[in-house]
Amino acid sequence: MNPPDFHKMRIFQKLGRVDAKSLESCDQLLLILPSKPDASHFRQLPQGSKLQRVMRKSVSDSTPAFTSRLSNKKQTQIVAGALSKNASAFEQLTLGRQLVAAASPEKAGSLGICVIGFDSTEQAKICNNILAAALASAFELPSFKSKNSPPGIKSVRLIGVDERVDTARTEAEAHGNNLARWLTTMPPNKMDAVSYADLIRNLAQARGWTYKRFGTKELLKLSAGAFLAVAQGNNNDSASIIRIRYRPGRTNARADLGLVGKGIIFDTGGTNLKSFESMLDMHGDMQGSAVALGILLTISELKLPIAVDCWLALTENRTGPNAYKSQDVVTAANGKTIQTIHTDAEGRMALADTLVLASRDKPGILFDYATLTGTCVSAITTRYSGVFTNRPELHPRLKRTGQNCGERVWPFPIGEEFMEALKSETADFMQCSPKGAGDHILAASFLSEFIENDTPWVHMDLSASDNDGGLGHVGSRFTGFGVRYTMSVILDENLFKAN
Numbered sequence: 326m327n328p329p330d331f332h333k334m335r336i337f338q339k340l341g342r343v344d345a346k347s348l349e350s351c352d353q354l355l356l357i358l359p360s361k362p363d364a365s366h367f368r369q370l371p372q373g374s375k376l377q378r379v380m381r382k383s384v385s386d387s388t389p390a391f392t393s394r395l396s397n398k399k400q401t402q403i404v405a406g407a408l409s410k411n412a413s414a415f416e417q418l419t420l421g422r423q424l425v426a427a428a429s430p431e432k433a434g435s436l437g438i439c440v441i442g443f444d445s446t447e448q449a450k451i452c453n454n455i456l457a458a459a460l461a462s463a464f465e466l467p468s469f470k471s472k473n474s475p476p477g478i479k480s481v482r483l484i485g486v487d488e489r490v491d492t493a494r495t496e497a498e499a500h501g502n503n504l505a506r507w508l509t510t511m512p513p514n515k516m517d518a519v520s521y522a523d524l525i526r527n528l529a530q531a532r533g534w535t536y537k538r539f540g541t542k543e544l545l546k547l548s549a550g551a552f553l554a555v556a557q558g559n560n561n562d563s564a565s566i567i568r569i570r571y572r573p574g575r576t577n578a579r580a581d582l583g584l585v586g587k588g589i590i591f592d593t594g595g596t597n598l599k600s601f602e603s604m605l606d607m608h609g610d611m612q613g614s615a616v617a618l619g620i621l622l623t624i625s626e627l628k629l630p631i632a633v634d635c636w637l638a639l640t641e642n643r644t645g646p647n648a649y650k651s652q653d654v655v656t657a658a659n660g661k662t663i664q665t666i667h668t669d670a671e672g673r674m675a676l677a678d679t680l681v682l683a684s685r686d687k688p689g690i691l692f693d694y695a696t697l698t699g700t701c702v703s704a705i706t707t708r709y710s711g712v713f714t715n716r717p718e719l720h721p722r723l724k725r726t727g728q729n730c731g732e733r734v735w736p737f738p739i740g741e742e743f744m745e746a747l748k749s750e751t752a753d754f755m756q757c758s759p760k761g762a763g764d765h766i767l768a769a770s771f772l773s774e775f776i777e778n779d780t781p782w783v784h785m786d787l788s789a790s791d792n793d794g795g796l797g798h799v800g801s802r803f804t805g806f807g808v809r810y811t812m813s814v815i816l817d818e819n820l821f822k823a824n
């Protein structure tokens with residue numbers, strides 16, 4: 326199986342004054358104005374006084390603020406939005422998503438973006454955030470309809486920018502996010518653990534990453550009993566842990582960054598079977614792995630000078646005569662024993678061994694991504710994701726990153742005191758508590774038992790992976806949350822520079 330086609334969106338820029346000719350080239354124009362635009366702002370636009378009249382008649386505080394058409398050959402459709410001067414990144418991204426959605430029922434073709442009334446730095450930032458929404462919307466998610474969907478956005482034009490806007494990062498992040506959403510949307514019968522591994526190998530080959538697949542045999546040798554407990558319910562030998570390596574410099578360099586992703590292709594809940602509603606969208610339970618892969622793709626496209634190892638735990642969680650069950654005791658790759666309580670808590674089992682393998686290689690820092698617990702959603706809804714770390718001093722930076730980039734997170738505590746709730750009679754600890762309160766904290770505390778060498782580690786419970794109607798700049802319910810966030814940790818928080 327092959328990864329999706331990442332054809333590059335054509336992005337044009339027109340510097341200086343907005344003229345009639347550059348608007349003539351747009352089928353639609355997203356016009357972003359300050360929240361209380363005045364005549365001076367409209368004077369910067371051809372047919373500006375007409376637009377100002379339309380705005381006066383429109384309902385205030387609505388999104389779009391107004392829509393109109395220019396009297397030119399293309400009858401360019403104007404979709405305008407208002408942004409306050411201190412709007413957060415999340416608010417800018419959300420406006421982008423809403424404006425793109427309002428514009429898209431029309432034949433999309435060439436989409437213009439014009440930001441007026443902000444200083445150059447702010448203008449560039451807003452342009453990039455609206456562009457992020459356009460790139461998310463333009464990307465085609467897997468569809469198996471017999472009729473083709475109407476053509477979407479073909480090109481983007483940034484019109485009237487003061488200076489050339491650097492869009493390289495936004496484009497690379499869009500590719501990473503799009504890949505994550507594409508993989509997550511894939512129906513589980515079209516992409517099983519074997520074809521997923523296959524796709525990753527093809528992607529690795531095309532991008533010059535090294536690829537290694539640890540199948541059941543290798544995992545048995547590594548005594549990865551926690552991962553294998555989940556995999557034993559499969560009716561074939563499809564499960565594996567995949568390692569891909571990106572090395573911009575020396576090929577034998579230690580990883581600066583380790584990425585780990587939960588890749589449960591379909592989660593039935595196992596022997597403790599899920600109900601219809603909870604099982605319905607469980608093809609999305611591999612989103613953590615897709616996000617890790619999306620981050621690696623973004624880093625690689627930006628040719629960042631950091632060495633990265635990416636570990637993906639791929640398996641189904643099925644019922645059947647061989648499936649694991651409550652009270653099974655298994656031994657993980659680090660020798661710790663686990664009393665199984667609930668087979669639907671398979672994510673932490675699959676991750677446990679994967680984290681052991683990833684942290685054994687002593688990466689500078691390790692991040693993992695998993696659609697892990699319902700209690701994380703109960704705690705912070707599907708608008709935020711939870712973060713947990715064995716370096717609590719990172720909490721302020723982790724939280725700040727979310728505010729700065731628009732993929733927002735909330736830190737939770739972990740640690741030994743929470744392991745009290747996982748005390749076991751038959752093994753070193755229980756997999757989860759039969760009681761279930763604070764399961765996101767217990768799950769993260771459980772995972773911390775599998776971090777070797779005291780590796781600095783951040784766990785992201787992806788409660789924001791699936792939000793009805795989309796989130797931020799992304800319009801689809803599967804959000805690919807975590808790609809943009811992690812790039813911001815690396816690039817804005819300067820993770821790899823002393824601080």
Ligand SMILES: [Zn+2]
Nearest residue numbers: 592669670671
């Ligand atoms: Zn589960």
